Amino acid sequence: MNGYKNGYPCQTIKYEDVQNTVKYLRNRTTIRPVLAIICGSGLGGLANTLEDQEAFAYKDIPNFLVSTVPGHAGRLVFGRLGGKEVVCMQGRFHCYEGYPVARITLSVRVMIELGAKMLIVTNASGGLNSDYKVGDLMVMKDHINLPGLTGINPLIGSTDDRFGPRFVPLSDAYNKKYRDLAKEIAQELGMDYLKEGIYVFQSGPCFETVTECCLFRMLGADVTGMSSVPEVIVARQMGVDVLGISLVTNKCIRTYDAVEVANHEEVLETGRMRAKDMERFVAKIAERVEFKG
Ligand SMILES: O=P(O)(O)O[C@H]1O[C@H](CO)[C@@H](O)[C@H]1O
Numbered sequence: 021m022n023g024y025k026n027g028y029p030c031q032t033i034k035y036e037d038v039q040n041t042v043k044y045l046r047n048r049t050t051i052r053p054v055l056a057i058i059c060g061s062g063l064g065g066l067a068n069t070l071e072d073q074e075a076f077a078y079k080d081i082p083n084f085l086v087s088t089v090p091g092h093a094g095r096l097v098f099g100r101l102g103g104k105e106v107v108c109m110q111g112r113f114h115c116y117e118g119y120p121v122a123r124i125t126l127s128v129r130v131m132i133e134l135g136a137k138m139l140i141v142t143n144a145s146g147g148l149n150s151d152y153k154v155g156d157l158m159v160m161k162d163h164i165n166l167p168g169l170t171g172i173n174p175l176i177g178s179t180d181d182r183f184g185p186r187f188v189p190l191s192d193a194y195n196k197k198y199r200d201l202a203k204e205i206a207q208e209l210g211m212d213y214l215k216e217g218i219y220v221f222q223s224g225p226c227f228e229t230v231t232e233c234c235l236f237r238m239l240g241a242d243v244t245g246m247s248s249v250p251e252v253i254v255a256r257q258m259g260v261d262v263l264g265i266s267l268v269t270n271k272c273i274r275t276y277d278a279v280e281v282a283n284h285e286e287v288l289e290t291g292r293m294r295a296k297d298m299e300r301f302v303a304k305i306a307e308r309v310e311f312k313g
């Protein structure tokens with residue numbers, strides 16, 4: 021149902037809708053994914069590196085939304101990466117596109133119901149930590165969900181136990197074993213620009229004011245972005261482990277006399293600059309992760 025409930029924007033996702041989408045995709049692909057990947061702004065090239073690709077435009081998939089942001093191709097790509105069967109969102113959905121927060125995570129539920137046991141979210145972000153440089157990667161250790169603290173959360177609405185519990189713990193949102201593995205692989209690949217830190221989610225689409233950036237930093241955040249957190253929440257509700265990798269595409273402006281301003285073109289440009297490193301990194305992670313059962 022679309023609309024407002026108790027004053028909150030809400031759209032409950034029906035289990036049956038997810039199952040119908042799963043059935044549609046299963047009937048049209050031979051890949052049975054164990055790993056789901058979401059490509060952030062400008063990072064969609066990763067999907068093109070999959071072997072034995074079978075791809076679907078979002079507009080052709082029942083119940084899917086469409087991508088409206090440059091740098092998000094809008095394709096669901098199945099294939100093999102690092103010897104594993106994977107499904108990859110080449111472009112994600114954002115609240116600022118006007119979609120209810122529960123709706124933007126339907127695709128995550130679909131990928132998990134298709135069999136994914138791990139979710140890798142990637143995103144572009146603005147660097148708040150002054151030690152971070154443009155082009156650095158950051159393993160997400162935790163997040164601050166600003167919209168969530170004010171009532172915008174994909175789990176608000178009527179609940180369905182088949183998706184998992186209503187009250188989801190998030191103190192372990194970003195799996196420690198996978199964070200350690202990512203750091204180990206980065207070291208092996210000589211990626212001395214990999215950091216580990218905190219991502220603060222704000223709804224966008226405006227980039228931050230100077231004072232907001234100062235506030236975020238005071239809160240302990242290292243980078244800020246307009247995505248990922250709703251996806252992570254849904255994955256955790258469904259019992260799937262998450263690894264988050266953020267690319268610092270620009271520096272957040274924290275002085276009132278700066279002449280430069282943030283812009284999406286710079287975000288995409290940094291994505292292009294780091295694309296190959298990101299692809300190598302994620303492929304190695306896919307190769308090395310192990311799943312029980
Ligand atoms: O989070 P992703 O989708 O990577 O994109 C980030 O980059 C865009 C702003 O340039 C915003 O959508 C922000 O969230």
Ligand SMILES: Nc1nc2[nH]cnc2c(=O)[nH]1
Binds near residue numbers: 227269270
């Ligand atoms: N909120 C936010 N999102 C981003 N995505 C890429 N860069 C930025 C940024 O500076 N701020």
